[in-house]
Amino acid sequence: EPEVTQTPSHQVTQMGQEVILRCVPISNHLYFYWYRQILGQKVEFLVSFYNNEISEKSEIFDDQFSVERPDGSNFTLKIRSTKLEDSAMYFCASTPRGKGTDTQYFGPGTRLTVL
Amino acid sequence: AQSVTQLDSQVPVFEEAPVELRCNYSSSVSVYLFWYVQYPNQGLQLLLKYLSGSTLVKGINGFEAEFNKSQTSFHLRKPSVHISDTAEYFCAVQAGTALIFGKGTTLSVSS
Numbered sequence: 001e002p003e004v005t006q007t008p009s010h011q012v013t014q015m016g017q018e019v020i021l022r023c024v025p026i027s028n029h030l031y032f033y034w035y036r037q038i039l040g041q042k043v044e045f046l047v048s049f050y051n052n053e054i055s056e057k058s059e060i061f062d063d064q065f066s067v068e069r070p071d072g073s074n075f076t077l078k079i080r081s082t083k084l085e086d087s088a089m090y091f092c093a094s095t096p097r098g099k100g101t102d103t104q105y106f107g108p109g110t111r112l113t114v115l
Numbered sequence: 116a117q118s119v120t121q122l123d124s125q126v127p128v129f130e131e132a133p134v135e136l137r138c139n140y141s142s143s144v145s146v147y148l149f150w151y152v153q154y155p156n157q158g159l160q161l162l163l164k165y166l167s168g169s170t171l172v173k174g175i176n177g178f179e180a181e182f183n184k185s186q187t188s189f190h191l192r193k194p195s196v197h198i199s200d201t202a203e204y205f206c207a208v209q210a211g212t213a214l215i216f217g218k219g220t221t222l223s224v225s226s
Binding site: 004031033035041042043044045048055056058091093098100101103104105106107108109 | 147149151156157158159160161164166205207209211212213214215216217218219
């Protein structure tokens with residue numbers, strides 16, 4: 001069964017550094033998403049992406065964040081200047097069409113630790 | 116704004132006992148509701164979803180949930196749990212393209 005994959009599984013960075021988290025969505029899916037989960041808290045929506053544009057974003061997704069589909073398979077989340085509070089598990093997800101009836105398929109996550 | 120409340124942060128049960136994980140939602144429009152499970156060190160996996168129609172929804176691994184519009188609830192149930200059901204369970208509601216999750220319920224099954 002096709003899966004969403006994410007790399008790396010764990011990233012450690014210094015405060016102020018830029019990080020790029022990578023995701024490979026399921027191949028025939030058109031909508032892509034990023035979520036994060038701070039330790040002990042709920043999973044929070046960051047952004048949805050379709051046709052090389054942001055479809056929707058939350059208030060968490062400020063100017064420090066950006067997303068990109070650099071090629072036909074990867075979907076990336078960049079954090080320009082990391083803060084301690086960016087430490088979290090980041091999940092990528094994808095859906096075939098982006099409709100509310102579609103199941104969002106999640107990757108295993110990248111644990112980001114900001115020191 | 117749509118939101119989800121999971122009423123129990125932890126639910127300990129013995130193997131083969133029944134379990135109910137509670138979820139209440141807040142929405143002013145028609146809802147799509149989901150239950151996801153997260154096993155240790157893994158991503159979120161869909162258990163079941165309610166889109167419309169029958170209020171009793173059956174999912175994978177013997178789980179089911181009942182949509183109750185009058186009580187704005189979508190509780191998850193399993194008649195007999197296994198050790199392997201130990202995991203974190205998340206209720207979610209669709210809002211636009213986003214899923215809005217509850218805080219999660221840790222189900223711990225012991226022998």
